[in-house]
Amino acid sequence: MTTPTTILGYNIVLTIADKTVVGTTSNTLDIKKKIKESITKDDKGNAQRVPVGEDVTISVDNLINVSGTVAEKLYRDDVIDLALADDLVAVSYSAVGGSTYTGSATVDGYSETSNAEGDATASLNLTISGKLAKTTGA
Numbered sequence: 001m002t003t004p005t006t007i008l009g010y011n012i013v014l015t016i017a018d019k020t021v022v023g024t025t026s027n028t029l030d031i032k033k034k035i036k037e038s039i040t041k042d043d044k045g046n047a048q049r050v051p052v053g054e055d056v057t058i059s060v061d062n063l064i065n066v067s068g069t070v071a072e073k074l075y076r077d078d079v080i081d082l083a084l085a086d087d088l089v090a091v092s093y094s095a096v097g098g099s100t101y102t103g104s105a106t107v108d109g110y111s112e113t114s115n116a117e118g119d120a121t122a123s124l125n126l127t128i129s130g131k132l133a134k135t136t137g138a
Contacts, residue, residue, distance in 0.1 A: 011096035014060055016082065016105075017089050021124065022073040023063035029093060030057045031132075056128035058093060058105065064112065064120040079124055083110035088129055094136075103132040 013020060014027045034053045039045060066076050074082070082089060089107065094100035105126040114120035 005097060007095050007098070013092075013094050013096075014058060015092040016074060016126070018092075019072050019074045019078075021060050021062050021079060022065045022068060022070070022075055024060055025063060025121070026061045027093075028057075028059045031055075054132070056103070056132045057108075058091065058126045058128070060124045062122055062124075064114075064122050076122065079110060079122065083107045083124065089126070091126060091128070092135075093132070099134050100136045101132045102135045103128045104130060 009026070012027055014024070032055045033051050034055060036050045036052045037047050038050075039047050064076050065073075068075055085107070088104040090102070091105045092100055092102045105128050107124065108127050109125040110122065112120060112122045
């Protein structure tokens with residue numbers, strides 16, 4: 001029997017349009033089942049529940065970096081441009097040693113927070129359009 005491997009947070013990677021958000025401090029992946037519920041006379045008043053899909057959301061929190069020269073990174077202005085566009089973006093969510101899941105997403109929100117003493121931070125929220133599909137891995 002193999003021993004389970006704990007994954008450290010920096011080994012989980014979200015890419016948006018083949019780039020990572022610079023200064024990422026955390027990612028969140030939420031999968032919630034969509035359930036269709038029905039009651040028929042045959043059910044004698046007992047509700048029947050059937051899964052009919054998922055609502056998948058991904059969020060990323062990061063320290064704001066205004067500019068840089070790393071081509072594989074999304075900087076502040078890049079992320080704001082994505083948030084203002086009405087286009088779907090390609091996303092990939094993976095863990096080292098695990099599977100990679102890909103799909104298309106809408107950017108549902110972007111927010112920045114700053115104060116006089118701390119680092120400026122940002123949060124980006126995405127919702128998968130269609131399926132988040134396993135493309136590689138275990």
